[in-house]
């Protein structure tokens with residue numbers, strides 16, 4: 001029973017980490033579609049550090065480069081270039097490879113220099129994740145605590161790989177770009193599965209565009225706005241139709257890219 005609870009705790013934490021990723025790392029920092037209250041920013045920085053061990057400066061740089069070179073030479077993690085299974089199974093390797101490139105950080109995240117808090121604490125990502133492990137072990141016991149931590153890590157990595165791999169391979173397209181929409185993936189990644197929409201309008205604070213699509217992060221953002229903890233900057237609904245190009249096939253395959261224009 002302890003281990004069932006441990007897996008559930010790990011799943012819950014992975015979802016929290018995924019929400020922090022889409023809200024803070026992606027919509028706030030990378031695309032500046034939303035602005036946050038400073039108190040919430042600190043909380044999300046702490047959450048990023050403890051649940052993902054990611055450096056926001058690195059994540060933003062790699063992600064912006066991905067937008068700049070989507071599915072062409074230079075894309076840090078393209079299933080078209082590397083192969084679908086390599087991204088699905090080793091996304092974190094491709095991420096680290098690019099995150100270790102100082103030129104990428106300087107070019108794509110010049111607006112996000114490390115501050116004092118980064119230097120003394122948040123740049124030590126392993127420490128944050130270890131601290132989470134320690135807390136889980138103290139609260140749940142050694143075995144269940146480690147199972148919860150492992151579940152968090154595996155599920156978080158798999159969901160991110162799925163966005164970069166499956167989200168550029170399978171699903172439907174409403175817009176003419178190489179990313180795809182997967183409604184089911186969107187439900188468990190707080191909207192990130194609507195990746196074709198996102199590549200069409202990266203600065204949109206909401207990732208759902210048309211009827212039948214749901215971005216679970218959007219009600220959360222609306223709540224934060226109502227609480228005056230967030231401010232939406234990007235245009236929410238205007239603009240989708242301008243970009244719309246219905247792609248007839250329901251499944252995108254790598255061979256279909258640039259077949260017609």
Ligand SMILES: [Zn+2]
Pocket residue numbers: 066070164168179195199
């Ligand atoms: Zn993408």
Ligand SMILES: [Zn+2]
Pocket residue numbers: 026030031063067198202
């Ligand atoms: Zn993006």
